[in-house]
Amino acid sequence: MSDDLDPLLLRAFAQSERPLPDAEFVARVVAQLRPRASLAGMAWALPAAMAVVIRALATGVAAPLRLHYAGLVALAATLVTVWSLLAAV
Amino acid sequence: MSLSRAALGEAAEAVIVALAMSGDRNAFCELVRRRQVWLRGLLQRLCRDPTLADDLAQQVFLQAWRSLPALKSVAAFGAWLRRLAINTWLVQRRSAAATALDPLPDELPASVMLVPAAGERFDLDRALAHLARDERLCVVLAYSEGMSHGEISTLTSLPLGTVKSHIRRGTQRLRGLLNAYQPLEEESYVG
Numbered sequence: 001m002s003d004d005l006d007p008l009l010l011r012a013f014a015q016s017e018r019p020l021p022d023a024e025f026v027a028r029v030v031a032q033l034r035p036r037a038s039l040a041g042m043a044w045a046l047p048a049a050m051a052v053v054i055r056a057l058a059t060g061v062a063a064p065l066r067l068h069y070a071g072l073v074a075l076a077a078t079l080v081t082v083w084s085l086l087a088a089v
Numbered sequence: 090m091s092l093s094r095a096a097l098g099e100a101a102e103a104v105i106v107a108l109a110m111s112g113d114r115n116a117f118c119e120l121v122r123r124r125q126v127w128l129r130g131l132l133q134r135l136c137r138d139p140t141l142a143d144d145l146a147q148q149v150f151l152q153a154w155r156s157l158p159a160l161k162s163v164a165a166f167g168a169w170l171r172r173l174a175i176n177t178w179l180v181q182r183r184s185a186a187a188t189a190l191d192p193l194p195d196e197l198p199a200s201v202m203l204v205p206a207a208g209e210r211f212d213l214d215r216a217l218a219h220l221a222r223d224e225r226l227c228v229v230l231a232y233s234e235g236m237s238h239g240e241i242s243t244l245t246s247l248p249l250g251t252v253k254s255h256i257r258r259g260t261q262r263l264r265g266l267l268n269a270y271q272p273l274e275e276e277s278y279v280g
Binding site for chain 2: 003005006008009010012013016017018019020022025026028029030032033035036
């Protein structure tokens with residue numbers, strides 16, 4: 001506190017502090033506390049859950065492309081698929 | 090994670106606030122226990138009526154419980170709670186003023202003089218009722234909460250110059266009222 005205040009009033013404020021009965025007040029507040037609304041919780045959780053799902057999908061899709069011979073593997077897979085289709089016909 | 094009541098009683102406030110933010114009801118109850126005397130005292134200074142002050146304090150705590158996840162820093166809990174309390178008081182004042190024809194019971198017109206009865210001690214809360222709303226708010230925040238003029242200006246959104254003049258004028262008026270009691274108090278000490 002950097003501002004000058006009247007010392008007599010400061011003393012008057014300090015002396016006028018009164019003890020307040022607390023048990024009843026606390027009980028009254030506690031009795032009215034409800035679990036936080038689940039919608040609010042969902043609002044927090046939903047974006048996080050969506051982010052996790054999207055990230056997992058992206059990781060799964062991108063994983064083969066990170067392989068050293070990804071192009072070769074993809075080509076082989078395509079050839080196997082085409083050959084299977086032709087064989088089936 | 091939830092702590093026992095004994096552990097909560099000994100834990101640092103920052104820890105309890107963090108637990109309460111995560112939805113721990115017991116942790117919030119501990120915050121109510123720790124902060125209620127201060128908060129009720131502040132509101133009693135502002136609105137003079139102890140019953141109304143307790144009702145407002147209750148509203149503030151319930152609002153705090155609902156809004157706690159939005160708190161940006163656990164260290165700012167006290168200041169955040171004070172801001173909630175002052176906003177709650179201001180909203181109550183506005184709605185009461187909108188419906189009242191006479192001056193509100195917690196605000197006396199300047200023309201009404203506070204004349205102490207013989208032997209009566211200085212009643213600070215009664216004297217505060219002689220100040221206008223913003224004057225009282227600034228005086229209480231400065232003298233009771235120990236806030237600087239700059240902090241009060243930030244909290245109340247009043248210009249710094251206005252805060253200073255409110256505190257200067259409020260101090261003068263309270264000193265005038267206090268002086269009216271001084272001779273009586275000195276006499277009682279002598280006698």
